[in-house]
Amino acid sequence: MKPNLAILDEPLLYTEGLSKLLIHEKIFSSVEVFNSCENLYSHIKNSCTEFLMISSNILLLSDLYKCLDTIISHDDRIRIIVIGNSYDVIIIRKLFNKGIKSYLDKNSNYDEFIKSIHALSANEIYICEHAKKMMINFLSNEQEKQSPNIKEPLTKREMEILKLICDGYSSKDIGEKLFISINTVETHRKRILMKLNVKNSVGVVKYAMENNIFS
Template sequence: MKPNLAILDEPLLYTEGLSKLLIQDKIFSSVDVFNTCEDLYNHVRDNSPQFLMISSNILLLSDLYKCLETIISQDSKVRIIVIGNSYDVIVIRKLFNKGIKSYLDKNSNYDEFIKSVHALSLNEIYICEHAKKMMINFISSEQEKQSPNIKEPLTRRELEILRLICDGHSSKDIGEKLFISINTVETHRKRILMKLNVKNSVGVVKYAMENNIFS
């Protein structure tokens, strides 16, 4: 059975169009659209959705925090996706601490939204590529300061490869850009993940949040 979705956003023309598209693509069984926090709270209380998308367009940041706290207090299991307004990594981290499961930027496309839904369906978190790159840059700067959270800092070459990996480049592409062999790239990749004790680039982001690297 397909999950249901609630959306807090405006204008109606956009949200209603998106809801029809999601139903048409058979992503959700139903989509309910709200334009005020009060209406959303009532909906969550009476018929809590499995997924909730909140846009920052109609909320100040302080109001967004309050909205998240209220929703989580009503139903801690709801999977919340926030569409941010080019927030910095400190704000993004706070949003995750408030209980969201996915962060997308206002420039994220429909495909990234669908990726985030699939990730949340697997009980994973999802962060858009733009925000992920910002977080990697924070990791890089902290490593240059010899952060005590990282026992063995990444080398400059490893940081360079890490950025390219998070930009979506394959090992072949990275090798061509840096004029090194694919085997060398793979060796660096393994050392990066080993040093951070993660399995992939999503793990890098989770590592950053869990260890307060950008706090």
């Protein structure tokens, strides 16, 4: 059975159009649209909300933080996607610390939104391309500074593979793209995780947050 989605956004014409498209393409079984936090809270209390999309268009940043705190305190299993207004990395990091599972900015397209849904459905997190590139650039800069949190800097090939992992490529896809064997990709993947001291590819993003990599 397809999951359900709640949307906190406006204007009505846009939200209704998006909800009809998502149901028509069988992405969600139902889509509920709200234009106030109070109505959204009431819905969450009285129904099982699996996915929630919140747009920065409808809330000030301080109100967005409060909204997230209220939602997570009620049900921390809700997979929250925030559509930000080109937020900087410090704000994005705080949003993830507040409990969101996906960040897209106002320039993200429909295809990227669908990618985020697939990632969240697989219990992963998703960051839009713009924020993802900032993370990769920071990792590159940290290598040059010989950061104490990274015992050994990533090689050029490992950075290449790290970027493809963040882009959602499988080991098979990476091998085909770089013309190397799957075994070689897996060896590089293990070395990347070991150097960053994380357990999996999702851990790369968590590493960036938990070690204040965006600050």
